[in-house]
Amino acid sequence: MRARVFVKVTATAKGWFRIREAFEDESLTGQPARPVYEGEGWVSGRKLVVKSQANVGRTRPDAKAPVAVQLKDGLFFDGSSTIAAGRLVDCSGSWVQVDYEESRFSAEMRPYLQIAPAARSGQPKGRFRAWLDQICGIQETTCDGSSSIDTQ
Numbered sequence: 027m028r029a030r031v032f033v034k035v036t037a038t039a040k041g042w043f044r045i046r047e048a049f050e051d052e053s054l055t056g057q058p059a060r061p062v063y064e065g066e067g068w069v070s071g072r073k074l075v076v077k078s079q080a081n082v083g084r085t086r087p088d089a090k091a092p093v094a095v096q097l098k099d100g101l102f103f104d105g106s107s108t109i110a111a112g113r114l115v116d117c118s119g120s121w122v123q124v125d126y127e128e129s130r131f132s133a134e135m136r137p138y139l140q141i142a143p144a145a146r147s148g149q150p151k152g153r154f155r156a157w158l159d160q161i162c163g164i165q166e167t168t169c170d171g172s173s174s175i176d177t178q
Contacts, residue, residue, distance in 0.1 A: 083156025
């Protein structure tokens with residue numbers, strides 16, 4: 027069973043996120059909420075999910091920064107293919123930085139990606155990073171609000 031556990035993100039460090047105030051949203055699981063640890067602790071960005079209504083990722087957390095990656099045809103970074111392909115590595119205000127593995131994008135989604143060389147700079151082959159804004163309010167991460175850990 028998948029669960030949606032919302033948390034408040036209070037700090038980041040090298041791909042880890044300090045969280046607190048966790049709760050499971052039973053309206054998303056259809057099951058009674060399970061007890062979760064409500065204290066403060068650290069979780070890997072690999073366990074956090076983020077969705078964005080943006081179709082452009084930037085090279086830094088600034089709306090005027092150069093484009094790092096763009097999705098063509100009005101697609102957004104909120105689909106299952108973009109979520110499965112990325113992991114949260116940092117946040118700054120209302121922006122999140124996501125590290126993407128190109129091979130994890132579905133074959134149908136890859137033609138819609140336009141990746142600038144700046145997004146690949148300093149990354150291993152097949153990977154790129156982008157800063158996203160327009161984080162969905164009721165979804166998993168705002169970095170200054172609610173986040174969720176996607177658990178099995």
